Amino acid sequence: MSDPVLARHTESPSPDPADATQGNTAETVLGVTTGALVLAAMYAVFVYVPTDSFQGPVQRIFYIHMAMWLPTFSAFALVAIASLMYLWRRGPGWDRLGRSSAEIGLLFCTLGLATGSIWARPIWGTWWTWDPRLTLTLVLWMIYATYLLLRTLSATPEQGAVLSAILGLSGVIDLYLINRAVYWWRGIHPAVIANREGGSGLADPRMQVTLVICLVSFFLLFVWLLVLRMRTARLQDILEECREALARGPRAARV
Amino acid sequence: MIAILWKDLRIELRTRETLSSLLLLGLLTLLILSFAFDPASELRQAAAPGVLWVAVIFASVLGMNRSLLHEREQDCLHGLLLAPVDRGTIYLAKTTGNFVFMAAAQVFVVPAFIIFFNLPVGETLVRLLPILALGLIGLAAIGTLFAAVSLRTRAREVMLPLLMLPLATPLVIASVEASAALLAGQPLAAVGHWLNLIGAFDVVFLVVGWLTFEYVVEE
Numbered sequence: 001m002s003d004p005v006l007a008r009h010t011e012s013p014s015p016d017p018a019d020a021t022q023g024n025t026a027e028t029v030l031g032v033t034t035g036a037l038v039l040a041a042m043y044a045v046f047v048y049v050p051t052d053s054f055q056g057p058v059q060r061i062f063y064i065h066m067a068m069w070l071p072t073f074s075a076f077a078l079v080a081i082a083s084l085m086y087l088w089r090r091g092p093g094w095d096r097l098g099r100s101s102a103e104i105g106l107l108f109c110t111l112g113l114a115t116g117s118i119w120a121r122p123i124w125g126t127w128w129t130w131d132p133r134l135t136l137t138l139v140l141w142m143i144y145a146t147y148l149l150l151r152t153l154s155a156t157p158e159q160g161a162v163l164s165a166i167l168g169l170s171g172v173i174d175l176y177l178i179n180r181a182v183y184w185w186r187g188i189h190p191a192v193i194a195n196r197e198g199g200s201g202l203a204d205p206r207m208q209v210t211l212v213i214c215l216v217s218f219f220l221l222f223v224w225l226l227v228l229r230m231r232t233a234r235l236q237d238i239l240e241e242c243r244e245a246l247a248r249g250p251r252a253a254r255v
Numbered sequence: 256m257i258a259i260l261w262k263d264l265r266i267e268l269r270t271r272e273t274l275s276s277l278l279l280l281g282l283l284t285l286l287i288l289s290f291a292f293d294p295a296s297e298l299r300q301a302a303a304p305g306v307l308w309v310a311v312i313f314a315s316v317l318g319m320n321r322s323l324l325h326e327r328e329q330d331c332l333h334g335l336l337l338a339p340v341d342r343g344t345i346y347l348a349k350t351t352g353n354f355v356f357m358a359a360a361q362v363f364v365v366p367a368f369i370i371f372f373n374l375p376v377g378e379t380l381v382r383l384l385p386i387l388a389l390g391l392i393g394l395a396a397i398g399t400l401f402a403a404v405s406l407r408t409r410a411r412e413v414m415l416p417l418l419m420l421p422l423a424t425p426l427v428i429a430s431v432e433a434s435a436a437l438l439a440g441q442p443l444a445a446v447g448h449w450l451n452l453i454g455a456f457d458v459v460f461l462v463v464g465w466l467t468f469e470y471v472v473e474e
Contacts, residue, residue, distance in 0.1 A: 087470055142421035149417065153408040163404050166467045167418060170400075173463060174422050177456055181425035184448065185432060 027227055034224045037217035044210040061119045067214035068112030071222030075105025083168030095161040098168055100229035106144050132182040139178050143171040259348035273356055277318040281364035284310035289371055303372045304434035315357050316416050319398040322353050323406050346468035354395040382437040389453040390430040397423055400464035403471045429453045
């Protein structure tokens with residue numbers, strides 16, 4: 001750790017400077033647990049849980065679909081917090097948190113929309129309806145896709161961080177208004193919502209167990225991905241600074 | 256604030272660039288969308304409020320891109336930032352300027368809309384006025400903020416609609432729905448909740464813009 005640029009980055013609360021770049025035992029445990037639980041969730045969804053009497057086998061996708069939303073909304077909430085904190089405190093860590101959780105949130109959001117669509121085709125008879133929830137989610141997807149695009153199109157990473165933080169903040173402030181608008185726009189579709197939660201009847205305890213396993217396992221997957229992504233983001237930042245230091249010349253790098 | 260507003264208005268009065276392009280784009284959008292719907296069908300009347308708002312939004316996106324591009328071209332923004340005023344004030348001045356331009360363009364676009372869609376003149380004007388005014392404030396508020404954001408990226412012109420339109424969803428839905436209800440002859444009270452929503456949107460984004468503009472323009 002003779003390189004001062006690298007050393008500055010690894011001033012983490014943990015005593016071992018290698019932590020920041022190499023991961024630790026807790027992370028390994030988290031990864032292994034997540035892997036095992038996701039496998040268990042797959043087993044539960046495809047083998048353990050009984051087939052829904054009304055909807056048939058296609059209902060099994062519901063467990064995965066439902067499990068996508070907890071990570072999605074946690075991620076977008078994290079983006080909002082990170083945006084606010086970044087504008088306020090300007091810590092690069094907040095920026096990395098915003099960037100990482102936006103990416104992972106978008107991933108889960110996409111999967112959630114896709115699984116929902118696959119389920120809706122046989123059950124509702126259409127891939128897509130302008131149900132308020134669907135509309136809201138699609139608008140959210142757009143906002144966070146732009147959030148990531150804004151970063152890649154910014155002149156410098158710092159600028160991208162500031163600008164996207166403003167967008168992240170605006171997005172969450174707008175959320176309430178979007179929500180109101182889409183609900184008033186399409187009225188309330190009680191049948192849709194009741195069908196999904198009540199009507200499909202997770203009466204069988206095995207169904208409830210499966211849902212819980214899915215929720216927990218995919219949430220852990222989210223946490224694990226976030227930890228990994230944060231570390232990659234940190235490595236990227238270090239790499240970027242090393243590059244800049246080298247570009248300034250060997251003398252500058254040593255200052 | 257008045258000085259900045261006055262400066263923008265004076266530039267516009269001398270060049271008439273923004274206003275004329277705003278106006279033509281608004282009219283063209285109306286024209287193209289009229290082609291898109293069969294003139295004889297019922298659908299066309301039903302689509303009328305949507306057509307108007309698409310025209311308004313496209314024109315405003317273009318106009319707001321221009322208004323901040325002016326500042327960029329000769330590095331005027333730097334001069335503006337050096338002025339001893341709060342950044343929030345600059346934002347409010349630019350927003351007001353954009354609102355004035357957009358409103359001016361509507362003076363021509365709305366009559367064209369009435370003619371193309373064969374609507375009763377006086378009634379339509381009176382009914383659309385409050386929604387247009389509120390809607391334009393919201394578009395100016397969010398557009399000015401994100402025009403400043405998109406100016407700082409590499410894909411300037413493309414970025415503004417991408418940033419602005421998803422966030423403007425509630426505004427678009429509320430404006431179109433309220434216009435449709437009013438054009439269908441419902442009383443103003445029937446669209447009160449939509450007007451409230453647009454009003455809330457205006458206030459929220461004026462405040463957000465006022466508070467965050469500082470971060471957008473800083474070097």
